[in-house]
Amino acid sequence: MAVRLCDVASLLRSGSWAPEPWTGQVIATMETQMSNGPTCNNTSNGPSTMSNNCSSPVESGSIEDSKTNLIVNYLPQNMTQEELKSLFGSIGEIESCKLVRDKITGTSWYSRTDELAGQSLGYGFVNYVDPKDAEKAINTLNGLRLQTKTIKVSYARPSSASIRDANLYVSGLPKTMTQKELEQLFSQYGRIITSRILVDQVTGVSRGVGFIRFDRRVEAEEAIKGLNCQKPPGATEPITVKFANNPSQKTSQALLSQLYQSPNRRYPGPLAQQAQRFRLDNLLNMAYGVKSRFSPMAIDGVTSLAGINIPGHAGTGWCIFVYNLAPDADESILWQMFGPFGAVTNVKVIRDFNTNKCKGFGFVTMTNYDEAAVAIASLNGYRLGDRVLQVSFKTNKTHKA
């Protein structure tokens, strides 16, 4: 499997690196983000853009808009608050960090086990001490691929009831209408935060259905009044515009049945296919006599492998040794390299105490054996800048835990 690693600087700027097998997905994802361009950028430049909609831009910009508080969207379902903190903590000191979780499952009378306690809603907030670090986090981590997701990092708008429930569901769109045209149609009613057109998974053709999230609910209301049952320019049929279903208003019944359907589900996708191809479970079984129909860690946490000396297994996941990193390597490059392969819980660049430069190696902890093994198989021997990486499970011999 070929993996192209281009130069570190451009990786850090674009945050768009991904292993080859997922190239198609990445392009599709990035296109979405790019066609979101203007609105994404506006969001990223939150304070100044927000100001443009206010009557006294300078004052409201400086008083209301935080330059340290970020919202992070499209996080992998299984990413924890600690992992979020670890990822964003690699940029700078964090004042606070919160992964937003579902309230129904989180406070349920039903069960308080980790598996059922408050499912991640896929977004969170990171508040930095220093505004410069917040800006750096946007530049470095926005667009980062983690598992099957491409995260979005932008300034959080000041929390307010007026920005809630501002998401619209639009149907009956001409199949030829692009996301840009959809935005053009709706932008007359306010500032668009996100837009999306749903496409057929196989053909890629528009399903004529989309979403528009406005900055404020009143803007969404005006758009319904103005566009519902109207024909867009050139269209033969009128469109339907209404408030989108709010996923958080799903019944607890639906949520619980969802949990039952896939209590331990990771995002398999291409990873699972890769894993199957490599027959990694069998390899593990042959090498160590360990059954890993699921990731060993997932069976009962730390104890399932207690006392079994397996390289790379550190008790909290699978520790991977990454050798031949450049002196200026930092944690974010490790997140970018390993994140697309699966659940990464921690990354660490080992630095010289005096110079603070990377000593040439680092560690990555991944939750699932299969994903770690695919990452190693893919990244070992590949060129990062002018260096060829050596990637393996951490051995006890080389470095003590």
Place this chain on the structure above:
DNA sequence: TGGTATT
């Protein structure tokens, strides 16, 4: 009727 966007 989303790749769960305001704690």
